[in-house]
Amino acid sequence: MRRIGGRDIVAATLIALLTGAIFTSPPLQTLQGLSLDILTAMRGRLLGDSRNTATSPVVVVAIDSETYDTPPFKGSPTQTWTREIGRVLGSITEGGAKVIGFDVIFPSSIEQSEIPFGDTAVGGRMKGFDRDYLIALRQISDSGKLVLGEILSNDHPEVPYRAQQVAVRNTVRALNVHTDHDDVIRRMPLSFAIEGRPVPAMAVELAARAAGAKPEIASSGATELSGYAIPSAVPNTMALNFRGLGRDIPTYSFVDLRACVEKGDRDFFRRAFDGKVVLLGTVLNFEDRKLTSMRLAGGYDGTPAARCALPAPASTVQKSRSDIAGVFVHATAVRNLIERDAVTELGFPMRTILTIAFAAIIACAACLLAPSGALLTWSALTLVYAAVAVSAFVHALALPLTEPALASLAALAIMIGYRFMLADRDERFLRKSFAFYLAPEVIETMVTSGKMPALGGEMRNVTMFFSDLSGFSSIAETMTPGALVTLMNEYLSAMTDIIEGHGGYVDKYIGDSIVAMFGAPADDPAHAANAVRAALKCHEKLSELNASNPAFAGHGLSHRIGLNSGEAVVGNIGSRRRFNYTVMSDTVNVASRLEGANKYYGTAIMASETTMTQSGDAFAWRELDAIRVLGRGEAIKVFEPLAERDVESAEQAKVTAAYAEGLACWRAREFAKAADAFGQTAKTDPASALFAKRAQAFTANPPPADWTPVNTLEGK
Incomplete structure (x- = not known):
């Protein structure tokens, strides 16, 4: 940060x-x-809607495709349906409906038809056809339970024909909706200015009649209905709350209700419509479809209600759609107002x-x-x-x-x-300038503190990693400078990637040698195990390079790696004008000696007992010997890591067992038995061959009584 x-x-x-x-x-x-669309979708998908449609204060009577496909309406123009509509509305009113709103408009009557029919027009032969319908409208309107709909427009207004307006004493309200700039309906108008005075929209009128109240304008400017201040972020509109995604509105098929009238089942109308606000509207697949804030969630054209007389259509499974029938927009608005649930x-x-x-x-x-x-x-x-x-x-x-x-x-x-x-220009400059010279953690500390690095160090428990190519000097003499540089860059890059990939920090390169440490600058409680794992991976990688990389072809390179863990001073060490982030201590010297000690035993990796102990039980080991390195009087036990725990091969396990037996006999001065034990694997294991030879020599010429099983190495 x-x-x-x-x-x-x-x-x-x-x-x-x-x-x-x-x-x-x-x-x-x-x-x-x-935002409204997304919130509606997320709420619907994540939480759903647990409301019971039976408690809905609003229901829809749908002039649907079933109505169009069922006699007596099949093949008949809608202008001829008025008598049946009047009969159904009368039964709904008798059933106890609070108020009925029309989301359908009959702009003309069959009585007005001028289509020739014989010696006169169709309208002349149909005089009086709408009389019963108009009488029904007048009776329901006089009880205050009927509101017709109209579409206000300066260019093409759509209103009920004049006889209907007279029948309902001009109780006609606008069905216009509020459409946003993206042609989506998210809000409903509350009122319209007609002849200079505000007139409630259809939904507000229906809710007001159901509540027995009139909408008022509060001092705050908000429209109130029965004490409910209708929220209105966009002036004179109400944001619709499609809480049930349309499924919270019970929907009755008009043709089934007409059959119910024929059946004379008054109880059904009472059960279905008592105390309800009823909206009559068309529910068809390709007419009066509206995009609303349910467009992302998918809306529904209501929920099919109980049937009275006709069997339900064979296909009753509803599917969500991006658009819904317009009547459900008004039904949702009415329900929001009655339940005080507008957004x-x-x-x-x-x-x-x-x-x-x-x-x-x-x-x-x-x-x-x-x-x-x-x-x-x-x-x-x-x-x-x-x-x-x-x-x-x-x-x-x-x-x-x-x-x-x-x-x-x-x-x-x-x-x-x-x-x-x-x-970050200065920070990038610092990172780029010091990336090849300082540890990433040191650069990070420098950038965070805003200070340049300074001389100083601290004691840390680390694991040192020393590696060196075997016999590389003689190989280098046979190569051109270009080929030598290519080989070294490939080798050092591959080894460095592995070391850094296991949390190590490369301190320096000395020719073909690599000096690295684990546990600093970054803290790493598992530095010993990571160092051992990196050493095994490096050894494996060198075999791959020898086999597949053209730069290594014909050279058969091998390397030696020494590992030692312990306390060391790490930090910025050098002169006041030039210094490196490096490490100093006896821990470093011992690791260097262990790298060189590999040549005596023919091994590739040698680790101290401290490293073996600190790495836990993550690896399979074999103890090689107890040695005394140059410049150090105290003997140390050294070990060879073979592989990850439980991954060592059967051959490695066999060699380890034979070697352990031979080493035990060696330390017990049973040199003949030691020679036999080491001899079992001497042909394939250089360390066993070394000990077998030494044991045979001691068998012929036993050492003095004060002999100790410690091998003192004379060189580096």
Whole structure:
């Protein structure tokens, strides 16, 4: 995590203000609607809707495809359906409906038809056809339970024909909806100015009649209905709450109700419509379809209600659609008003403040963290915020969702660009300048503190790693300089990748030798095990290079690796003008000696007892000997790591067992038995061959009584 300065704070603030203002500005106001769509989808998919349709205060009577396909309506123009509509409306009213609203408009009557029929027009022969229908409208209207619908328009208004208007004493209300700029219906108008006075929209009129109240304008400017202040972020509109995705509205097929009238089942009408607001409308696949805030979730054309007289159609499985029949938009609005469940949206100032605050948080994260970390932070915080927004939407509060998410993402991108172009130039210069000379952790400390590295060190428990190519000097003499450089670069690169991949730090290269340490600069409690694992991988990698890399062809390179763990001084060591991050102590010297000791035993990797102990039980080992290295009086036991625990081969296990038996006999001065034990594997194991030869010599000429089983190495 980088330090954040005053300039960074100013930049983060300006970026948050800019992105917040942009994404809540009027040109991008469709994002507010998109938030409603996403919240509706997430709430519907994650939480569903547990409301019982039987308790719905609103029901729909659908003039559906079943109606069009069933006699007596099949093949008949809708203008001839009015008598049957009047009969069904009468039964619904007798069943106890509170109020009936028309989402269908009959702009003309069959009595007005001028199509010739014999010596007169069809209309002349049909005089009086609508009389019973108009009488039914008048009776229901006089009881205050009927509202016809109309479409207001300056160009093409659509209104019921004049006789209907007279029958209902002009109780006609607008069915117009509020369409956003993206042609999606998310809000419903509350009223319309007609002849200079506000007239309630259809949904408000129906809810008011059901509640026995009149809509009023409060001092705050909000429309109130029975004490309910209708939330209205967009003036004179109500945000629709599609809590049940349309499935919360019971839907009756008109043709089934007509058959129910013929059947004379008054109890059914009482059970279905008592105390309900009823909306009559068309529910067809290709007529009066509306895109709403359910478009992402998928809406439903109600829930099929109980049947009275006709069997249900064979195909009754409902599928969600991006659009719904228009009558359900009005039904949802009425239910929202009656249940006081309309969506409350934040006003422009609060949406802007919330968006800017979220963008500021992400901008600060982008300033503090690496780009990947900042992106993860943005993802996590956006998910948390989305969960909070969905929880709030369960209670009909719509928090802005897309605006904060997009503004903060833009702030993230801009802040990363700002850091790259301005703030991090010095840091990149330091990293680039010192990358080849200092450990990454040292550079990180230098960048974080803002200070250049200084002389000094500390005691750390580390594992030293020394490696050297066997007989490389003689091989190098036969190679051209170019080929030699290519070979060394390939070798050192491969070994360094493995060492650093296991948490090691390469201190230096000395010709073909590598000096590395594990456990510093970065803390690593498992430094011994990581060093052993790296040594085994390096040995394996060299075999692969010899077999497949053209630069190694014909050379058959082998190397020796020494490992030792213990306390050491690590830090910036050198002169005041030039220094390296390196390590100093006897631990280093012993590791160097163990690397050279491999040549006596014919082994590739040798580790001290300390390293073997600190690496735990992760590996299969064999004890090689107790040795005394040059420049050190104390004897140490040395071990060879064979493989990961339980991965060693059967041959390795056989050699280890025979070697352990021979070593035990050797230390017990049973040299003949030791020679026999070592001899079992002497042909394939150089260390066994060495001990077999020494044991045979001692068998012929036993050592003095004060002999100790310690091998003193004379050279490095």
